[in-house]
Amino acid sequence: MSFADRLAEAVQTSGSVTCVGLDPRKSQLPATLRDSVSTDSPDAWAAAYTQFCTEIIDVVAGRVACVKPQAAFFEQLGPAGMVSLGQVISYARKVGLLVITDGKRNDIGSTATAYADAYLGTDSPWGSDSLTVSPYLGRDSLEPFVEVCDARDAGIFVLVKTSNPGGGLLQDRVCDGKTIYASVAELVSELNSTRIGKSGYGPVGAVVGATYPEQLAELRSAMPGAWILIPGFGAQGGSADDVKAGFDGSGLGAVVNSSRHIIFAHSRPEYKDKFGDVKWLDAVSAATDEMNAQLRF
Numbered sequence: 318m319s320f321a322d323r324l325a326e327a328v329q330t331s332g333s334v335t336c337v338g339l340d341p342r343k344s345q346l347p348a349t350l351r352d353s354v355s356t357d358s359p360d361a362w363a364a365a366y367t368q369f370c371t372e373i374i375d376v377v378a379g380r381v382a383c384v385k386p387q388a389a390f391f392e393q394l395g396p397a398g399m400v401s402l403g404q405v406i407s408y409a410r411k412v413g414l415l416v417i418t419d420g421k422r423n424d425i426g427s428t429a430t431a432y433a434d435a436y437l438g439t440d441s442p443w444g445s446d447s448l449t450v451s452p453y454l455g456r457d458s459l460e461p462f463v464e465v466c467d468a469r470d471a472g473i474f475v476l477v478k479t480s481n482p483g484g485g486l487l488q489d490r491v492c493d494g495k496t497i498y499a500s501v502a503e504l505v506s507e508l509n510s511t512r513i514g515k516s517g518y519g520p521v522g523a524v525v526g527a528t529y530p531e532q533l534a535e536l537r538s539a540m541p542g543a544w545i546l547i548p549g550f551g552a553q554g555g556s557a558d559d560v561k562a563g564f565d566g567s568g569l570g571a572v573v574n575s576s577r578h579i580i581f582a583h584s585r586p587e588y589k590d591k592f593g594d595v596k597w598l599d600a601v602s603a604a605t606d607e608m609n610a611q612l613r614f
């Protein structure tokens with residue numbers, strides 16, 4: 318089954334459009350886990366990251382649409398962190414969760430093929446269902462990813478309108494009468510045009526931040542066949558109202574990512590007293606329920 322159709326199925330069976338972001342940070346791990354790291358070595362932290370993420374995965378499996386490990390936090394630990402990332406991807410897939418690896422990769426076409434081969438598809442070394450990619454190198458840098466998506470029923474999410482405050486510096490520039498983000502959206506739609514599956518969506522998705530609700534509405538209409546990954550919910554200020562426009566009439570078409578507000582829920586003021594560090598997994602569970610409830614439109 319194509320990635321787009323599998324994502325639709327994951328949303329329908331879990332009854333959730335939530336994507337849990339797996340962004341482990343040493344200083345924010347629950348004290349119970351942080352204190353178990355006996356030597357300050359990359360290997361020890363990597364083992365803690367694997368434990369942290371797999372325990373979260375156990376709590377959210379079947380209750381959310383997908384997970385999004387952020388490669389940067391694993392890369393911070395060097396090779397040991399990369400081993401941990403591999404373990405986390407494979408564990409999530411084993412328990413039936415779709416994985417979006419957030420690596421924002423891309424390069425010239427021949428190198429893009431190597432990235433695509435590396436990350437995409439169950440038989441690839443990383444075994445991820447999908448990957449975030451940058452459009453900056455142009456169409457010939459995206460096509461190799463799309464070819465691998467076709468061959469392996471995988472997906473990509475192209476950065477279209479990012480959630481950060483400075484993204485507009487380049488993305489909002491007007492060129493040939495339209496914004497750069499609108500031009501990227503056109504490219505996303507073109508690449509999907511011959512690849513739309515049963516769910517009405519193709520393998521080429523888009524990243525659009527919850528922090529730009531007006532542009533999200535514009536981009537939903539501009540890319541009717543593209544799944545939208547919406548980061549920026551929660552910790553970056555995006556709300557349920559802000560992401561509403563990302564969905565189609567059947568409640569499909571978008572998944573909303575929250576990382577810090579779910580995985581570090583034990584330190585949020587509203588959960589701290591009730592759960593604290595000891596019951597950090599209960600805090601993850603409560604934050605997941607809360608987000609699911611907010612996004613039930």
Ligand SMILES: O=c1ccn([C@@H]2O[C@H](COP(=O)(O)O)[C@@H](O)[C@H]2O)c(=O)[nH]1
Pocket residue numbers: 338340387419478479480481524525526548549550551552553574575576577578
């Ligand atoms: O435009 C973008 C693209 C990616 N991200 C990533 O999503 C998560 C957000 O984490 P929160 O803790 O929920 O803020 C993180 O991995 C970012 O690198 C994004 O925020 N915006």
